[in-house]
Amino acid sequence: MAIVIFSDIENIDQWIDALKKEDPSVDVIHREEIKDNTFVEFALTWNYPHGLFREYPSVKTIMSMGAGVDHLVNDPLLPENINIVRIIDPTLSQDMFEFTLAVIMNRLRMLTHFHENQRQKIWKRKRYRRISDISIGVMGTGVIGNHIATQLHKTGFRVSGWSRTRGGSVPYNKLHGPFQLDDFLRNTDILICLLPLTPATEGILNRKNLETLPHGSWLINLGRGGHLVDGDLIELLDSNHLAGASLDVFREEPLPADHPFWSHPDINITPHIASLPDPWSVAPQIMENYRRTLDNRPLINVVDRKRGY
Ligand code: NAP
Numbered sequence: 574m575a576i577v578i579f580s581d582i583e584n585i586d587q588w589i590d591a592l593k594k595e596d597p598s599v600d601v602i603h604r605e606e607i608k609d610n611t612f613v614e615f616a617l618t619w620n621y622p623h624g625l626f627r628e629y630p631s632v633k634t635i636m637s638m639g640a641g642v643d644h645l646v647n648d649p650l651l652p653e654n655i656n657i658v659r660i661i662d663p664t665l666s667q668d669m670f671e672f673t674l675a676v677i678m679n680r681l682r683m684l685t686h687f688h689e690n691q692r693q694k695i696w697k698r699k700r701y702r703r704i705s706d707i708s709i710g711v712m713g714t715g716v717i718g719n720h721i722a723t724q725l726h727k728t729g730f731r732v733s734g735w736s737r738t739r740g741g742s743v744p745y746n747k748l749h750g751p752f753q754l755d756d757f758l759r760n761t762d763i764l765i766c767l768l769p770l771t772p773a774t775e776g777i778l779n780r781k782n783l784e785t786l787p788h789g790s791w792l793i794n795l796g797r798g799g800h801l802v803d804g805d806l807i808e809l810l811d812s813n814h815l816a817g818a819s820l821d822v823f824r825e826e827p828l829p830a831d832h833p834f835w836s837h838p839d840i841n842i843t844p845h846i847a848s849l850p851d852p853w854s855v856a857p858q859i860m861e862n863y864r865r866t867l868d869n870r871p872l873i874n875v876v877d878r879k880r881g882y
């Protein structure tokens with residue numbers, strides 16, 4: 574038996590090194606090294622083509638190489654008996670928080686604006702807003718969203734979170750469900766999307782919901798590109814209802830060269846980099862799920878395939 578990696582991510586050797594360091598007795602191989610497809614029971618994967626796992630009839634567990642599992646649960650050809658597990662990692666959540674804080678502080682203190690002025694040798698001061706002036710709304714207060722909302726609250730922002738269910742007690746204001754969505758949006762200056770992509774959340778960043786945000790709000794999308802209706806965002810920026818957007822995820826990645834987001838003056842683009850999983854940090858939980866798969870024991874960080882996350 575072996576851990577088989579189905580992915581072409583650029584640092585594949587680091588993942589293999591980290592897993593071998595965690596347990597040198599376990600074989601870790603790439604898909605191309607498989608000699609017999611019926612030998613694969615545990616797959617580690619990111620963005621494989623739909624239908625691929627029908628060719629591997631013995632697979633019991635597929636582990637996502639990231640927090641998101643839309644690439645797996647949205648595969649209509651994925652056999653139903655396969656368990657999906659994902660990464661839950663404090664380092665990854667903290668990386669997401671650090672990125673979010675950097676984006677927010679850049680916005681508050683207008684560093685990109687002053688950098689543009691520097692290029693034109695313009696010396697012009699502009700009044701800035703303080704942390705205590707800003708209401709943040711975190712859409713999706715799961716593992717990552719809750720960490721970000723809690724840290725932003727500790728940093729001094731007014732923070733509200735919104736999720737599907739009420740959940741347990743949290744230090745920030747918490748709303749949930751479709752009936753509280755408008756209330757949540759009406760009180761948000763900076764909206765951060767950290768939802769998983771499911772049929773219920775696809776297109777949730779649409780004209781109706783973005784229009785409910787106060788005039789001059791800012792959007793940060795760190796969830797998935799499918800949450801955003803691209804044309805609605807552009808119209809709301811052009812009509813000045815929204816002041817700007819920071820987008821890390823896109824319907825098509827890499828973002829096509831002719832996409833209007835590239836040249837929009839109020840959009841900041843990053844190449845899906847809010848966090849990158851650290852192979853050494855996540856290797857123990859991968860190895861744990863591998864052993865549990867071999868022993869037929871209950872897995873950790875299991876995804877509810879019906880719920881979609
Ligand atoms: P998670 O723990 O599964 O949390 C998901 C949250 O979304 C939960 O709070 C859930 O509500 C809420 N939710 C789901 N469906 C909803 C709906 N229909 N209405 C309202 N709320 C809903 O996921 P996570 O680990 O925090 O990750 C979230 C997402 O972040 C991932 O799926 C991925 O797309 C994205 N991500 C992006 C990057 C990046 O680099 N840009 C990196 C990592 C992850 P309940 O609490 O009520 O269940």
Ligand code: GLV
Nearest residue numbers: 638639640641642
């Ligand atoms: C990245 O987008 C992830 O889901 O980990």
